[in-house]
Amino acid sequence: MIRLFLTIVLAVVALAVPMTAMAEQKSATADLTIKNDLNYLLYTPDDYASSDKSYPLVVWLHGGDQGGSDIEKVKSSGLPKLIEDGKKFPFLVLSPQNPSEELLYPIEKVENLLRNIVAKHRVDPSRIYVVGYSRGGFGAWAMAEQFPESFAAVVPIAGGGNRHYLNRTNEKAAFWVFHGANDDVIPLSDSVVLYERLRTLKRNARLSVLEDVDHTGIEAAALNDQAMWDWLLEQKLPVEAK
Numbered sequence: 020m021i022r023l024f025l026t027i028v029l030a031v032v033a034l035a036v037p038m039t040a041m042a043e044q045k046s047a048t049a050d051l052t053i054k055n056d057l058n059y060l061l062y063t064p065d066d067y068a069s070s071d072k073s074y075p076l077v078v079w080l081h082g083g084d085q086g087g088s089d090i091e092k093v094k095s096s097g098l099p100k101l102i103e104d105g106k107k108f109p110f111l112v113l114s115p116q117n118p119s120e121e122l123l124y125p126i127e128k129v130e131n132l133l134r135n136i137v138a139k140h141r142v143d144p145s146r147i148y149v150v151g152y153s154r155g156g157f158g159a160w161a162m163a164e165q166f167p168e169s170f171a172a173v174v175p176i177a178g179g180g181n182r183h184y185l186n187r188t189n190e191k192a193a194f195w196v197f198h199g200a201n202d203d204v205i206p207l208s209d210s211v212v213l214y215e216r217l218r219t220l221k222r223n224a225r226l227s228v229l230e231d232v233d234h235t236g237i238e239a240a241a242l243n244d245q246a247m248w249d250w251l252l253e254q255k256l257p258v259e260a261k
Contacts (some may be wrong), residue, residue, distance in 0.1 A: 021038075021207045021209065028194075035183070038220050042066075043194070045102055047083070051106055052062055052258070053127075053128075055128050055131050055132060055135075056118070057112060057116060057128050057129070057132050058088065058090040058093075058115070058118075059090075059115040059116060059117040059119065059126075059155040060090065060093055060094070060099055060112070060114040060116075060131040061110060061111065061112070061114075062098075062099075062102050062108065062112040062114075062227070063100060063111055063113070063140075064107070064108060064109055064110065064172035065107065066098070066137060066205045067141075071141070072095075072141065073080065073141045073142060073143040073171070074109070074110050074111050074134075074140075074141060074142060074143060075109070075110035075111070075142075075143055075146035075147070075148065075252060076110060076111040076112070076113060076136070076137070076140075076142045076146070076147050076149055077098070077108075077110055077112050077113070077131060077147075077148045077149075078114075078129070078145075078147070078148065078149040078150070078162075078170075078249075079097060079098040079099065079112055079113065079114040079115065079150055079151070079155070080112050080115070080117075080124060080129070080149065080150070080154075080155025080156070080158040080159055081093055081096070081097050081099075081114065081116070081151075081152065081154075081155050081251075082096070082097070082149030082154055082155055082187070082228060083117075083120075083153055083154040084239065085116065085117070086116065086118065086119050086120040086154075086253070087116070087117075087119075087120050088115035088116075088118065090112030090116055092116070093114055096238060097114075097152055097155075097238060097242065098112050098114060098150070098242065099112075099114050101242060106126055108251070109252070110141060110146075111136075111140065113132070113133060113136055113190075115128075115129050115132055117154065117155075117158075119121060119226040122171050123157055123158060124140070124154070124155065124157070124158035124161070126158055126161050126162050126165055126166075129158070129162065130162065130165075130166050130169065133147070133169065140202055140238045141257075144240075144256075145171060145255045145256045145257070145258050146163060146252070146254070146255050146256075147169055147170055147171060148170060148171060148172045148173070148174070148254065149162050149163065149169075149172075149174070150151065150171050150173075150176070150242075151174070151175055151176065151178060152177060152178070153176070153177050153178060153204070153205060153238070154179070154238075155179075156175040156176050156177050156178015156179070156180075156205070157175075157179055157180055158177050158199075159173055159174065159175040160173070160180030160181075160213060161181075163183040163188045163189075163192065163194070164180070164185060164188055165180070165190050167186075167187055167189040167192070168189060168256075170189070170192055171190060171191075171192060171193070171251075171255050171256045172192060172193045172194070172195070172251050172252040172254035173188075173193070173194050173195075174194075174195050174196075174197070174247065174251065175194075175197070175206070175210070175213075176197045176198075176237055177197065177198050177199060177202055177234055177237045177243075178204050178205065178209070178210070178236055178240070179205055179206075180209075180213055180215070181211065182212055182213050182216040185213065185216045185217060185222075186218060186220055188217075188220075189220065189224045190221075190222065191256055191257060192222070192223070192254075192256070193222075193223040193224070193250075193254045194214075194217055194222060194223065194224040194225070195209075195225050195226075195227070195247060195250065195251075196210050196213065196214050196224065196225070196226045196227070197226075197227050197229070197237055197241040197247075198210040198211075198226075198227075198228055198229070199228075199229050199232035199233050199234060199236055199237035199240070200228050200230045200231065200232060200234045201230075201231060201232060202232075202233055202234040203204075203233065203234065203239065204208070204234035205234060210226065210228075211226070225260045227241075228234050233237060238242055240257075
């Protein structure tokens with residue numbers, strides 16, 4: 020009888036005490052969209068409008084001093100400068116501007132822009148290349164790791180990156196790494212470490228170290244190397260049967 024009485028009393032007390040909210044962890048999926056507001060330049064070859072063929076495309080990622088919102092800054096060096104000076108290329112050149120003057124490229128936005136350009140232009144999807152200098156070199160390495168199926172070849176110039184993710188790069192892609200021996204901005208060792216990792220992974224990779232060339236000089240030296248362009252245009256990803 021006493022036991023029954025205690026049970027009733029405890030039940031009444033429990034009902035009288037407010038219940039403490041239980042912590043919880045819910046799962047959900049974000050339905051937000053990110054606006055792609057990258058400024059960019061797009062170069063098309065002289066015969067693009069008069070032909071119906073597909074063309075290779077080079078994504079050019081500029082150095083750190085051309086970021087921001089003034090697209091004219093992108094024309095001050097690199098591939099856009101060569102084009103402004105009258106250089107002709109047999110491929111499209113997509114030159115997105117890094118919206119930040121301090122941070123690395125938002126590579127997800129660059130990839131999204133690339134997909135949009137490919138969808139709207141006659142681009143050979145098996146011959147898309149990424150070439151980047153300095154901060155853009157970091158971007159080139161990152162894009163090769165994050166979007167391995169996009170690029171047939173990658174040319175990082177005086178850049179660096181995370182060697183631990185190089186195993187994610189496309190086994191069919193080719194790499195040509197450039198660095199100046201006298202670079203006092205981005206250490207030569209940054210490129211060497213990544214190159215050696217590629218070789219360990221048995222990737223198709225080569226490294227050109229230019230003696231007596233500093234950080235500024237390596238950009239023009241690499242882009243004016245006709246052998247590099249000849250090699251680049253030979254690179255092609257295998258076309259998967261549908």
